[in-house]
Amino acid sequence: MPTLKPSHTEVAQIVPSGQLRRLGVEEIKPSASNPRLLFDTPQLAELKKNIAEHGVLVPITVYQPKGQQKFSILDGERRYKCVLDLTNEGHTGKDGKPVKIPANIVEPPTMIAGLLYMFSIHNFREQWELMPTALSLKIVMEELGTTDNFALSKLTGLSERQIERCKSLLNFPERFQKLSLDPDPATRIPSNFWIEALPVLDLAMETAEKTKTLGRDGATDKLVEKYRNKKIKSVIHFRRIMESYDLSEDDPALRAKVVRRIDQFFLNPKTETREAFDEFSVEKKRVQNAIGACEGFLAQLKRFKLKYTADDEERNTLRGALREVRDYCDSLEQALAGGDDPEVPHD
Amino acid sequence: MASVGKWVKQLKTKEDQKLAWMLLDKVIYLSETETKKILLHQNAALMENLRKATLKPNKLIYVSTDDAGSSSPMMLSMIRNAARLEQRGCKFLDSRDAFGINRVTKKLQEGAIIYIDDFVGSGDQFERSRTFLTQSVVGNFSEFILVPSICEEGYAKLNGMGVTVYSGHIHAKAERPLHQHSHLMHSAGRERLIEICKDIRPNKSLGYDGMATMVVLYRNSPNSIPAILRGSDKQAPFYGLFPRFKDLPLNQ
Numbered sequence: 001m002p003t004l005k006p007s008h009t010e011v012a013q014i015v016p017s018g019q020l021r022r023l024g025v026e027e028i029k030p031s032a033s034n035p036r037l038l039f040d041t042p043q044l045a046e047l048k049k050n051i052a053e054h055g056v057l058v059p060i061t062v063y064q065p066k067g068q069q070k071f072s073i074l075d076g077e078r079r080y081k082c083v084l085d086l087t088n089e090g091h092t093g094k095d096g097k098p099v100k101i102p103a104n105i106v107e108p109p110t111m112i113a114g115l116l117y118m119f120s121i122h123n124f125r126e127q128w129e130l131m132p133t134a135l136s137l138k139i140v141m142e143e144l145g146t147t148d149n150f151a152l153s154k155l156t157g158l159s160e161r162q163i164e165r166c167k168s169l170l171n172f173p174e175r176f177q178k179l180s181l182d183p184d185p186a187t188r189i190p191s192n193f194w195i196e197a198l199p200v201l202d203l204a205m206e207t208a209e210k211t212k213t214l215g216r217d218g219a220t221d222k223l224v225e226k227y228r229n230k231k232i233k234s235v236i237h238f239r240r241i242m243e244s245y246d247l248s249e250d251d252p253a254l255r256a257k258v259v260r261r262i263d264q265f266f267l268n269p270k271t272e273t274r275e276a277f278d279e280f281s282v283e284k285k286r287v288q289n290a291i292g293a294c295e296g297f298l299a300q301l302k303r304f305k306l307k308y309t310a311d312d313e314e315r316n317t318l319r320g321a322l323r324e325v326r327d328y329c330d331s332l333e334q335a336l337a338g339g340d341d342p343e344v345p346h347d
Numbered sequence: 348m349a350s351v352g353k354w355v356k357q358l359k360t361k362e363d364q365k366l367a368w369m370l371l372d373k374v375i376y377l378s379e380t381e382t383k384k385i386l387l388h389q390n391a392a393l394m395e396n397l398r399k400a401t402l403k404p405n406k407l408i409y410v411s412t413d414d415a416g417s418s419s420p421m422m423l424s425m426i427r428n429a430a431r432l433e434q435r436g437c438k439f440l441d442s443r444d445a446f447g448i449n450r451v452t453k454k455l456q457e458g459a460i461i462y463i464d465d466f467v468g469s470g471d472q473f474e475r476s477r478t479f480l481t482q483s484v485v486g487n488f489s490e491f492i493l494v495p496s497i498c499e500e501g502y503a504k505l506n507g508m509g510v511t512v513y514s515g516h517i518h519a520k521a522e523r524p525l526h527q528h529s530h531l532m533h534s535a536g537r538e539r540l541i542e543i544c545k546d547i548r549p550n551k552s553l554g555y556d557g558m559a560t561m562v563v564l565y566r567n568s569p570n571s572i573p574a575i576l577r578g579s580d581k582q583a584p585f586y587g588l589f590p591r592f593k594d595l596p597l598n599q
Contacts, residue, residue: 028509030508032481066401066458067396068489108457111487114487135483136485174446182443183445
């Protein structure tokens with residue numbers, strides 16, 4: 001029966017109970033790509049010092065895949081890594097023998113349980129290539145029959161924003177998804193390309209008559225071609241297109257011009273994003289005004305001295321209003337996040 | 348391939364020529380027949396062990412770890428045909444096909460991933476391929492590599508990763524006369540040969556990571572062999588007995 005582990009969220013409920021043994025490091029197979037080892041060196045050093053002094057106090061959880069001599073780690077990669085380092089440095093336990101690791105040996109997890117557990121680790125590496133995570137999320141959605149962001153977030157430990165981004169990737173046909181699974185970073189299309197391109201494609205299919213004739217996949221091919229030919233120098237530049245369209249909302253003539261430019265952008269391989277759309281969004285004052293508004297809003301709120309408001313009705317109304325502001329600010333802040341694939345150099 | 352006599356005579360002195368003969372004597376050549384024999388033998392042993400672990404052939408995924416046309420896909424093709432693996436229900440993939448790996452492992456849910464190559468040196472290249480591949484694996488899969496020859500450095504690395512090695516030959520540092528940990532040759536002779544290698548290829552004179560390996564394969568030579576065996580880039584001014592494909596001039 002699965003047991004609840006206190007150190008993790010709901011995800012850890014998949015870790016079953018098992019038989020306790022003491023294993024040498026040579027009996028254990030490390031995880032192929034556990035990102036936590038890359039990140040938290042100071043904490044790892046602290047843990048190593050602690051283990052050198054007291055040994056491993058909390059058992060790791062391992063299982064043995066069929067045909068494999070070594071035990072694979074389900075939980076406890078950092079403890080294993082510390083003991084491995086200590087062993088390599090010649091450190092021994094109080095008995096003078098290499099330090100052993102107490103391990104809870106469990107049955108191999110089911111595919112879905114293994115995936116959910118890996119998600120609990122993967123949420124530490126937001127800057128990693130997202131496509132493999134998206135493919136795993138697809139399996140979770142299919143197996144568990146849910147596409148609800150909140151439920152998936154609780155299950156996987158991924159943020160709702162990450163889930164939304166994964167879903168954006170899954171919107172594209174497999175042949176495009178494959179381009180983000182290219183082992184060579186120089187030729188790989190970064191996942192962020194698809195995420196940033198998605199609203200542009202939606203817009204083009206809705207408004208740009210000539211681009212529509214290419215069909216959605218044809219239009220996507222055009223964008224890939226442009227990216228490869230450096231006519232899209234940063235995936236963030238896709239936002240220029242969306243910004244241009246948004247800003248022309250109250251000006252039909254300008255809107256028509258933006259739509260024509262979108263057609264030109266898709267159909268002319270030589271047209272570069274900023275060249276095509278900078279003229280529609282060169283006005284920097286908007287952002288400066290928004291920053292001023294944020295500062296003014298904060299200063300004004302502080303001046304009102306609201307922290308000790310006593311009236312129940314007023315407090316509740318104010319809290320509701322603040323929540324509304326917070327939700328909008330959160331969504332805006334998240335929409336402004338993002339960037340190019342860190343491994344791919346850009347001009 | 349250049350004749351041995353002509354190759355040796357590129358060295359000016361009798362002493363240098365004698366050293367070259369001594370080095371040549373330590374080359375470990377793996378012919379096509381031998382490579383095939385080792386792969387088949389090791390594969391049979393592995394499949395038998397997996398059978399005992401209740402993994403049937405249809406749960407086994409054979410993976411080539413390098414670009415098409417290079418050694419790993421050739422080895423995969425060889426064993427696939429010779430051991431009739433396809434007819435037995437085994438799966439075959441390229442480690443670059445992340446989508447395929449995701450799809451096949453999702454379908455099988457458990458099994459074994461068996462990497463195939465003809466030689467593993469430091470294990471660095473293998474590690475890169477495997478790290479990329481494992482991102483897309485779902486389910487429980489044990490990992491193995493079938494390789495006719497593997498260096499002790501690569502063996503240690505793969506063992507640390509938890510990839511079980513099935514190999515016909517573990518190439519020890521002691522078997523490599525120009526390796527600093529080897530005592531196969533007197534130090535003056537070794538120093539002289541290292542000097543010659545540096546003249547031929549100032550960079551990587553003893554091959555990748557200074558490994559100075561002595562295994563030569565019937566298809567190609569590893570990039571870890573000493574320059575005196577491999578020759579100069581484009582095989583001029585010094586041509587090697589065992590050049591790599593990419594070392595050859597374009598007209599050959």
